[in-house]
Amino acid sequence: MSQSAARWSKLFPILSWGRTYNSDELTGDITAAVIVTIMLVPQSLAYALLAGLPAEVGLYASILPLVAYAIFGTSRALAVGPVAVASLMTASALAPLGLETLQDYIAAAAVLAVLSGLMLLAMGALRLGVIANFLSHPLISGFITASGILIATSQIKHLLGISAGGHNLIEMLHSLWLGLPEINIPTVLVSLAALGGLIWVRKGLAPLLQRMGVRKTHAQTAARVGPVFAVIGTIFAAWALDLQALGVSVVGTVPTGLPPFGMPEFDLGLLSALAIPALLISVIGYVESVSVAQTLAAKRRQQIDPNQELIALGASSVASGFSGGFPVTGGFARSVVNFDAGARSPAAGAFTAVGLLFAAVYLTPFLYFLPKATLAATIIIAVLSLIDLSILRRSWEYSRADFSTVLTTILLTLFAGVEVGVSSGLILSLALFIWKTSRPHVAEVGQVAGYEHFRNILRHDVITDPAVLSLRIDESLYFANAQRMEELVVSRAVALPELKHVVLMCSAVNEIDLSALESLEAINHRLDDMGIVLNLSEVKGPVTDRLQRGDFLDHLTGKVFLSQFEAFQELRTNSGQARQSDVE
């Protein structure tokens, strides 16, 4: 393959896997596509309603994005489309806009999709996939858990057949409480039937099928597509029993036909109002997709390319916006089903798109009688697997900093909204990191007997010398801790009357910035005034390079030693009277 061809294949992975595509792969992909289509029809409708959009928008958002991902994506299993968290974030981004007509709302959702897609494309072009790393795992877990709680709560009104609203957990619960007197018993019965059916499909169907001799993965796949039975069953019940007349809300007329195509209309005001939400949806969707794709790729020893995934997900979101959809990303459950059902290449996604196109054109009339309660039950069962409060316990046990990030993210997401929640979690986690580095650990070290190795005198039995103070500085030196370090070193030195030499062991100093250099100069000067010599040891290459640019090393009263051992050998005055006992 020539270099230019390699570049094209990198941008269009379809060119490399398409070249060797064979009938085995075709069979696997088509089987997977049929199963994923059956699973996606109710999910697409449900997530569109969650985002505050008409049901058919969910179908539209599932077609072209799958095709775009098939062209640009590097994961062989990731299935792209509307997902729960992005739908919640879409609703939360559009609610404050105060749009008057449904048409405006649909158009704004499409603009949000295009905007977040363009942001992903830009990050991909700039190879900024690393930005996603700034959202820590505990933060994402906390955010997803809180989002799951919000989503489940938002669906309760459909289960009860009441109307309710609210933009945070308290408002939602209050609104549900106020609506309770209007509870519709037939709706509750449908909900209970749907929930019961869904839970049974999830817990009971797979074991039953396995007992009947079906292979485990097939049984699990059947359980995953189970929701379609709840859909068919309740549609039939609603039609046969005329449940609509009893007050059960149904989806109603879903327009039939191809999705619209064209650039959504927008103005600058709308763009600036949606910029932050679009960024958050992009980054969170990307983080989630890549983690699903990496998990599945690892199972088959395949690789995904995180920067190319930015391009692929960006193209998918743009495609969604251009075809009347809303922000999409890779979904966990559908990707697992796709993988388990035998998808071998991104072509499976394209075939799924064909299936959904068929559904949009031919199946929508059958959806008229679909109770909204069934969709709500589908959503609730799906998001319950997102809720994982164990992250609170795990982070509490590991570190208070991680715990406070998780707790802040969860509480603010629940009570102040998804955008506030995730942004505050991000800012807090960065602030805590900076705060920690501004108050570094400094250990006085001594030589471990029998080794040329130096450890903390408070933790190890080590050899020291009254004339030499060896301090290991456990942090890069920069403006936020430079002053503190200066005070600390000088005050330690002042307290030791026999002291002749201070050695700063720099094995953990990865950086010395200009402020810290000034502090080192001050330490050198202040120790000199006390008749004490300043030495450095184990200064790393990149740090040495930088120190040599200034004249600090010319003024340094002592030396720079390659190793702490060398420094101690040269500077110690006697055979090593331990100071340890005085200090502890």
Place this chain on the structure above:
Amino acid sequence: MSQSAARWSKLFPILSWGRTYNSDELTGDITAAVIVTIMLVPQSLAYALLAGLPAEVGLYASILPLVAYAIFGTSRALAVGPVAVASLMTASALAPLGLETLQDYIAAAAVLAVLSGLMLLAMGALRLGVIANFLSHPLISGFITASGILIATSQIKHLLGISAGGHNLIEMLHSLWLGLPEINIPTVLVSLAALGGLIWVRKGLAPLLQRMGVRKTHAQTAARVGPVFAVIGTIFAAWALDLQALGVSVVGTVPTGLPPFGMPEFDLGLLSALAIPALLISVIGYVESVSVAQTLAAKRRQQIDPNQELIALGASSVASGFSGGFPVTGGFARSVVNFDAGARSPAAGAFTAVGLLFAAVYLTPFLYFLPKATLAATIIIAVLSLIDLSILRRSWEYSRADFSTVLTTILLTLFAGVEVGVSSGLILSLALFIWKTSRPHVAEVGQVAGYEHFRNILRHDVITDPAVLSLRIDESLYFANAQRMEELVVSRAVALPELKHVVLMCSAVNEIDLSALESLEAINHRLDDMGIVLNLSEVKGPVTDRLQRGDFLDHLTGKVFLSQFEAFQELRTNSGQARQSDVE
């Protein structure tokens, strides 16, 4: 001294230095007070005008704050009062409020002083003096330089006798350009005389006096109080030649009497509009004051207490606000004069306050004929010493990160305003630090022949082993770099077919957070799949403590070694065939 007395003395340092106050100190303090008073009268008036306030407000802001600092301060030389940068920041904080009357403007300035004082007191009570460390030295230098340029530019209109405005350098220069046709020649002559006199006093007076046999410090002190001669000279000229009739602006009627006393009126809207400016004024004023105080204290081997300084400067600003003043802080030039003139205790400040009170009550009628051009010339000469563009060169030579912080701060301060400038500099410097830590340096290390010491194989001649890959990770492991580290370690391991052991040398890893722990688990797992064992070495005490809380160490395929030497001794397979040549 009992413990309770010690606590009282800590809060009121006057209790400790006051106890031993003697006549020697009294003589020194009174001499210094007389000289500083002569210097402060014109400066106070000038800085009030710079802040957009009537001249007498400058005198008010110089009296009670000095008394408050004398009670709470720990520096024996710091002189508190209106200073150039805080005056500029005051003007910039009040301008956008669109206040209608001068009375409202004066009241808002007092509120700003009280608010910034309360913030300093709160930081002092919480012992948050370290917050100031987050403003790096290069950032502060850049900010002060840019402020000096803005201040000097803002005074040119007074030198030329034209009216002009503008909130940034471009607007100011444009406005001056438009005003140029209205230039007033008599004003320009007064300006040239004042500037010439001031420059001569600064450059020529001290050498002249020294040649005449005056001691060097006395000669320098005389040069510092020189501006008072320019004031007296131009007042006389304006009165004798009736310059006012020729179009020369004079200060005019300055009310005579004691400063007003009482809490300034405010509402919540005003408080929230002033909160950010007040915080910036507090922190920047504090940083500047403490650095002056520390410099002077070091000369006499005295100590200052940074947290007590927060209390003292906070009390001074509150005192200023309660007596009709505006934000104050420690000034560089006046503190040096105070020090050189022999101030021995904070009492010198209290005596200076008496001098200024005398000026406010008796001298103001004489200020009627003082040309504004003289005050402008005083300000320009004073701030020229603040402008130091060499920080650009120094930071450029040292590191691009420091340079970009300085340049951003300077440009944004000049062209977007003081608050935007300093905040952007702060955010940029933190962002650059985080960015750097998210892309850590990782060195493959080998044993330095003859030592138990391990260094980078690319920089040193070291011993390695084809079965052992030793990687020194030069950064704390946390969410922003965990993923990157995982990819890096695994991809290095994949490339070495003979590899049996990976050793992560953790001497520079000061922290492992929960995300990084998950990445370590992933590295352990992925290496295990390749039949490679993961080991750690030189893990620090605090990090070990944390790792022991989870079950990572139970799953670790290899061991945790005390030192890298121990690890290498145990894991190496042969006498040490160097891999170095393959890698370079």
